[in-house]
Amino acid sequence: MESRYNPAEIEEKWQQVWAEQGIDDTPEEQNKPKFYALSMFPYPSGSLHMGHVRNYTITDVIARVRRMQGYRVLHPMGWDAFGLPAENAAIDRGVHPAKWTYQNIAQMRAELKRLGLSYDWKREVATCSPDYYRWTQWIFLEFLKAGLAYQKEAAVNWDPVDQTVLANEQVDSEGRSWRSGAKVERRLLRQWFLKITDYAEQLLTDLEKLDGWPDRVKLMQENWIGKSTGAEVYFQTEMGDALTVFTTRPDTLWGATFMVLSPEHPLVETLTTAEQADQIKAYQAEAADKSEIDRTAEEREKTGVWTGSYAINPVNDQKIPIWIADYVLMGYGTGAIMAVPAHDQRDFEFAKTFNLPIQVVVQPADQPLDSETMTAAYPGDGAMVNSGPLNGVTAGKGANQSVDVAINWLEANGKGKRMVNYRLRDWLISRQRYWGVPIPVIHCPSCGIVPVPEVELPVRLPEEVDLSGRGASPLAKLESWTNVPCPSCGTPATRETDTMDTFIDSSWYFLRFTDATNEQQVFNSAKANDLMPVDQYVGGIEHAILHLLYSRFFTKFLRDRGLLSIDEPFQRLLTQGMVQGLTYMNPNKGGKDKWIPSNLVDPANPIDPQTGEPLERLYATMSKSKGNGVAPEDVLTKYGADTARMFILFKAPPEKDLEWDDADVEGQFRFLNRVWRLVMEFAERQPSSGTAPSPASVNNSLTNAEKDLRYAIHYAIQQITEDVEEGYQFNTAVSELMKLSNALTDAKCKDSPIYAEGIETLLRLMAPFAPHITEELWHSLARPGSIHQQAWSTYDPAALVVDEISLVIQVNGKTRGTIPVSAQASKAELEAYARESELAQRYIADKAIKKVIVVPGKLVNFVVA
RNA sequence: GCUGCUGUAGCCCAAUUGGAAGAGGUGCUGGUCUUAGAAACCAGAGGUUGUGGGUUCAAAUCCCACCAGCAGUACCA
Numbered sequence: 005m006e007s008r009y010n011p012a013e014i015e016e017k018w019q020q021v022w023a024e025q026g027i028d029d030t031p032e033e034q035n036k037p038k039f040y041a042l043s044m045f046p047y048p049s050g051s052l053h054m055g056h057v058r059n060y061t062i063t064d065v066i067a068r069v070r071r072m073q074g075y076r077v078l079h080p081m082g083w084d085a086f087g088l089p090a091e092n093a094a095i096d097r098g099v100h101p102a103k104w105t106y107q108n109i110a111q112m113r114a115e116l117k118r119l120g121l122s123y124d125w126k127r128e129v130a131t132c133s134p135d136y137y138r139w140t141q142w143i144f145l146e147f148l149k150a151g152l153a154y155q156k157e158a159a160v161n162w163d164p165v166d167q168t169v170l171a172n173e174q175v176d177s178e179g180r181s182w183r184s185g186a187k188v189e190r191r192l193l194r195q196w197f198l199k200i201t202d203y204a205e206q207l208l209t210d211l212e213k214l215d216g217w218p219d220r221v222k223l224m225q226e227n228w229i230g231k232s233t234g235a236e237v238y239f240q241t242e243m244g245d246a247l248t249v250f251t252t253r254p255d256t257l258w259g260a261t262f263m264v265l266s267p268e269h270p271l272v273e274t275l276t277t278a279e280q281a282d283q284i285k286a287y288q289a290e291a292a293d294k295s296e297i298d299r300t301a302e303e304r305e306k307t308g309v310w311t312g313s314y315a316i317n318p319v320n321d322q323k324i325p326i327w328i329a330d331y332v333l334m335g336y337g338t339g340a341i342m343a344v345p346a347h348d349q350r351d352f353e354f355a356k357t358f359n360l361p362i363q364v365v366v367q368p369a370d371q372p373l374d375s376e377t378m379t380a381a382y383p384g385d386g387a388m389v390n391s392g393p394l395n396g397v398t399a400g401k402g403a404n405q406s407v408d409v410a411i412n413w414l415e416a417n418g419k420g421k422r423m424v425n426y427r428l429r430d431w432l433i434s435r436q437r438y439w440g441v442p443i444p445v446i447h448c449p450s451c452g453i454v455p456v457p458e459v460e461l462p463v464r465l466p467e468e469v470d471l472s473g474r475g476a477s478p479l480a481k482l483e484s485w486t487n488v489p490c491p492s493c494g495t496p497a498t499r500e501t502d503t504m505d506t507f508i509d510s511s512w513y514f515l516r517f518t519d520a521t522n523e524q525q526v527f528n529s530a531k532a533n534d535l536m537p538v539d540q541y542v543g544g545i546e547h548a549i550l551h552l553l554y555s556r557f558f559t560k561f562l563r564d565r566g567l568l569s570i571d572e573p574f575q576r577l578l579t580q581g582m583v584q585g586l587t588y589m590n591p592n593k594g595g596k597d598k599w600i601p602s603n604l605v606d607p608a609n610p611i612d613p614q615t616g617e618p619l620e621r622l623y624a625t626m627s628k629s630k631g632n633g634v635a636p637e638d639v640l641t642k643y644g645a646d647t648a649r650m651f652i653l654f655k656a657p658p659e660k661d662l663e664w665d666d667a668d669v670e671g672q673f674r675f676l677n678r679v680w681r682l683v684m685e686f687a688e689r690q691p692s693s694g695t696a697p698s699p700a701s702v703n704n705s706l707t708n709a710e711k712d713l714r715y716a717i718h719y720a721i722q723q724i725t726e727d728v729e730e731g732y733q734f735n736t737a738v739s740e741l742m743k744l745s746n747a748l749t750d751a752k753c754k755d756s757p758i759y760a761e762g763i764e765t766l767l768r769l770m771a772p773f774a775p776h777i778t779e780e781l782w783h784s785l786a787r788p789g790s791i792h793q794q795a796w797s798t799y800d801p802a803a804l805v806v807d808e809i810s811l812v813i814q815v816n817g818k819t820r821g822t823i824p825v826s827a828q829a830s831k832a833e834l835e836a837y838a839r840e841s842e843l844a845q846r847y848i849a850d851k852a853i854k855k856v857i858v859v860p861g862k863l864v865n866f867v868v869a
Numbered sequence: 870g871c872u873g874c875u876g877u878a879g880c881c882c883a884a885u886u887g888g889a890a891g892a893g894g895u896g897c898u899g900g901u902c903u904u905a906g907a908a909a910c911c912a913g914a915g916g917u918u919g920u921g922g923g924u925u926c927a928a929a930u931c932c933c934a935c936c937a938g939c940a941g942u943a944c945c946a
Binding site for chain 2: 219220223224227230232234249250251252253264306330331332333335336337338340341342343344348349350351353425427545548654655656657660661662663665667668670671672674675677678681733735736738739740741742743746810812814816817818819821822854855856857859862863865866867
């Protein structure tokens with residue numbers, strides 16, 4: 005045998021052949037069932053990292069299996085190509101964002117191709133391309149038409165040094181800008197929003213339809229949407245101003261002894277009396293200055309200031325003081341609460357701190373509460389007391405219980421009404437940045453906001469732009485671009501200079517893939533309805549809320565605009581775990597210095613190169629700052645794509661974190677070498693046409709060695725098919741491939757047609773995992789066509805029937821040994837064999853048998869005194 | 870603090886869902902081969918299934934409590 009396994013040679017060869025033959029293009033045959041496999045598309049940051057490799061390999065295996073199973077598979081790839089890093093590269097290095105981005109795309113595309121990922125490259129999209137963002141703008145105009153895109157004043161994160169708005173995730177935990185390091189200010193600015201709150205209820209209830217999603221992702225979305233049911237209640241201030249609160253416990257209204265407003269509440273100024281003004285102002289300033297972290301710090305003492313004013317409790321006309329406190333958030337409910345210290349822990353703490361009255365209105369059955377002596381709020385069940393019309397009603401949220409009765413009473417008396425409140429806020433999509441989709445509207449002094457006419461789309465980003473990084477939005481400074489006539493009346497007007505949040509771009513890309521080159525429409529509805537929903541979506545857990553929620557929102561919106569007939573975009577979701585690298589830490593150092601890059605450390609003697617101190621070894625998510633990354637390039641060069649793919653699939657179940665281990669990578673390379681030798685040896689010996697026998701012609705005529713091998717083959721088919729279809733247990737699937745390979749190596753019947761069947765089956769089952777080596781070996785067997793166009797193997801149940809099993813003999817649950825019995829033996833026969841067995845006799849002797857448990861195919865257990 | 874996930878051989882991980890604790894890999898030890906090593910092949914050792922209790926004929930698996938690690942979330946009225 006001459007040829008050695010040389011991945012570098014065969015991988016490039018087959019990648020070219022496949023591309024020329026277009027075998028990964030999405031088939032058109034409508035008689036085949038469709039399957040849409042999708043990985044979350046990457047931001048083109050420069051080069052692939054291992055997290056990408058893992059993500060795309062998982063999806064690729066799924067896509068390849070489905071192809072072999074006869075589906076017409078859509079498996080596309082694209083680029084989430086707008087965003088800040090490109091703009092920062094321009095600021096720091098003077099490269100135009102477009103140039104930087106397209107260079108990165110070219111490099112990463114090449115890397116993806118080296119991995120042998122079976123993409124339909126004809127559908128590639130980049131969100132920064134005018135062909136794509138033209139339709140992003142078109143969708144925005146649909147939102148505008150539907151009244152779901154609007155402008156309003158909002159408090160945003162403002163960086164006073166860089167003179168720009170920052171997203172929440174660009175502000176660190178100390179409230180500083182990630183770029184300038186300046187303390188971020190809250191500033192009121194006029195911004196664009198999408199009315200996602202209109203879809204809050206659907207986004208919540210439709211989670212039930214997503215049984216292919218991990219529970220924890222659904223739970224996170226549920227918490228994010230944050231539905232609570234209750235009532236709004238109309239209070240009035242002593243001076244007659246309306247003051248509405250939201251509460252989930254309107255039944256405890258009679259126990260409200262004060263009110264609390266958020267420091268930012270618009271009524272605070274009106275309510276503040278002259279004597280309290282200084283204190284209130286000081287408190288407001290303090291609250292404004294505090295970062296979110298400070299305000300929500302653990303175990304914080306309650307703080308607040310009395311406004312000097314009172315409100316009237318609408319249910320009993322009691323005069324109650326109005327305070328402000330930062331534990332009431334302007335962003336939730338109405339920014340004002342009624343405080344019921346007896347039955348709400350926060351209100352209780354506040355009342356205790358400021359010596360405010362406590363009124364019990366729910367009495368538990370066993371231990372009556374005393375407002376004087378209670379040490380914590382009582383949120384539990386009981387009977388209503390001191391509550392006028394509610395007295396005696398059972399406290400609770402059920403029908404005819406206190407909450408329900410209270411709401412009916414409020415509605416009947418015009419003092420409130422039933423209300424559902426959501427934590428979910430409308431989506432702020434404005435960004436004062438250059439490298440994003442221009443919002444396609446024009447501000448006209450006489451017509452107001454005028455959408456750019458559809459025929460004029462896309463509103464292109466100007467190429468000549470000053471990206472020095474300081475001052476206002478780069479687009480706002482570009483007068484030649486902003487000054488345009490109003491499309492409606494022709495008077496001089498200005499373009500909107502905000503660009504869109506890049507999450508908009510990724511909220512519909514999966515739809516564009518179904519019709520990626522359409523120049524007339526955002527996508528053809530028939531095509532989208534045919535290929536959608538995505539049958540399997542694979543990506544990181546970090547998108548559990550934002551991207552997935554936004555995409556669900558877009559899908560529902562486009563459905564309501566008549567463009568789609570589906571409710572949910574992603575049928576099944578797999579969130580893959582992180583890739584962790586071997587990491588060295590100096591426990592004596594703090595901050596970022598404690599991470600010692602692995603290229604500076606001798607693995608045999610891990611010490612700090614600067615101080616000589618011993619280092620701790622651990623596994624942590626690969627990152628630049630820890631210096632623990634492994635570059636996919638290096639692995640591909642050393643071992644090839646097939647080894648990298650096999651290792652990643654084998655090392656851990658897909659949803660769990662994966663520890664990168666060079667020794668295990670070697671192990672996979674060894675396995676591929678073993679398969680290579682196994683098949684090449686066979687290829688040299690095989691008869692000119694080594695076709696496998698048909699199942700009908702086998703079984704009875706087989707030798708024991710052949711029967712055993714055939715069992716191993718069909719067991720592998722059964723197990724691997726199960727692993728790749730159901731739980732995506734690729735780690736165990738690979739282990740089954742190894743077992744089959746071992747069985748073939750050990751087989752005593754290498755000239756039998758069963759052996760040929762085994763070799764072919766191994767290659768077919770392994771093809772989705774290691775596409776290059778299996779293709780090469782397939783051709784070395786002189787088999788026709790590409791292995792990737794072969795049908796997925798199906799198992800013959802007859803091959804899995806065994807004649808004899810080992811029956812476990814237990815006495816009092818303890819295993820005492822096994823006896824061989826016929827696999828077909830009945831329950832009674834099994835018991836009889838077991839009783840007669842020497843094993844049982846030895847352990848039971850003359851003891852009385854109290855009970856016998858017989859589990860067919862498994863064991864017999866004697867319970868003795 | 871709350872919620873969720875995880876804990877099995879030195880390490881990564883399996884275990885037909887309650888039925889003999891072990892599939893696969895890695896590492897380790899020994900052997901074959903070799904002048905020697907590497908590679909390859911063969912063989913072997915390695916366990917209180919995080920801890921304690923409970924249910925059961927039988928528990929890694931189900932229930933309760935606790936411990937450890939990871940993740941999410943945090944005054945949401």
